[in-house]
């Protein structure tokens with residue numbers, strides 16, 4: 089019998105409305121009551137001054153394997169997750185081959201079981217090859233063990249096809265995650281359409297390009313009475329629509345990523361491609377709306393959209409560079425710093441709920457709680473630890489972050505999966 093005894097931490101377990109300083113035990117990989125004396129080896133961990141949280145969950149991660157192992161592998165991505173405090177990550181299907189068949193899902197699961205130090209949960213594509221033309225075999229993907237379907241990176245433009253996808257997903261009990269981008273409105277846009285796109289002569293990606301698909305998804309979530317989760321929200325109008333729809337009971341939800349509340353489109357003026365993401369950085373007004381949505385519960389989930397790219401891929405003209413940044417290792421610190429310390433949009437228990445039980449509920453997975461018998465997945469957090477982001481010292485195989493050199497307050501100091509420390 090292996091026992092881990094975590095002493096004297098502030099246990100925050102929003103699923104059980106628990107917030108108290110106490111000891112916590114993991115016995116044989118599961119959360120347990122205080123064990124009887126003298127039964128096996130005990131590992132003692134002093135958590136005085138630390139928060140003991142259920143292991144954090146990130147619902148939006150690109151692991152790049154199979155197919156793009158020079159950017160990231162399942163192994164390096166999992167290590168980055170552990171270093172960021174995440175015990176469970178959900179990987180997107182835009183790999184090569186695309187994760188649109190049970191065999192690719194099986195490959196990802198086998199590979200993760202072999203090399204990943206955290207739990208890796210695959211998603212399946214909505215459409216074959218993410219082409220938006222024909223549905224992937226959603227029933228077989230469900231059987232193969234995906235936790236959701238999404239065409240992330242792409243967006244199904246045909247509303248009828250999307251409707252059928254939502255209906256199938258409902259039948260097999262999978263949530264639909266959607267990257268909201270209207271191709272006609274966005275065109276070849278690379279940055280937020282506004283003052284800076286005009287001044288710099290870069291093609292604009294207007295807010296309406298996201299809001300139009302959020303509106304479509306709201307209609308379909310209501311028509312099909314099924315969950316559609318809008319990924320990486322960036323625009324004020326998306327939050328407004330979602331607030332109204334959720335008040336009527338529509339099963340629509342959304343997530344926010346750190347960069348969309350930490351940075352505005354003003355930062356693209358140096359043409360640094362580490363500030364190029366999809367959807368793009370927007371304005372102060374959008375940030376305020378996202379913060380308001382987080383504060384009032386319109387947005388209940390936080391995620392990274394961890395998108396590794398190699399240096400040679402990002403070091404090209406702004407128009408030609410790929411979208412996205414690495415995020416797993418800066419995510420918790422940025423959210424703690426921005427949402428809790430600086431803007432005071434939410435308190436610590438709310439932040440932890442948004443990174444644990446809320447994503448677990450969206451996906452219908454057993455994780456994100458410290459209930460007796462739950463998996464011994466924990467994150468120990470020092471909310472006041474001040475540290476500096478060093479792009480080159482990230483565990484991820486890629487280092488494309490706009491936050492290099494940032495001073496951040498708060499980070500995970502230990503990550504535990506199944507009763508074993510996986511970080512540091």
Ligand SMILES: [Zn+2]
Nearest residue numbers: 240241267366
């Ligand atoms: Zn996306």
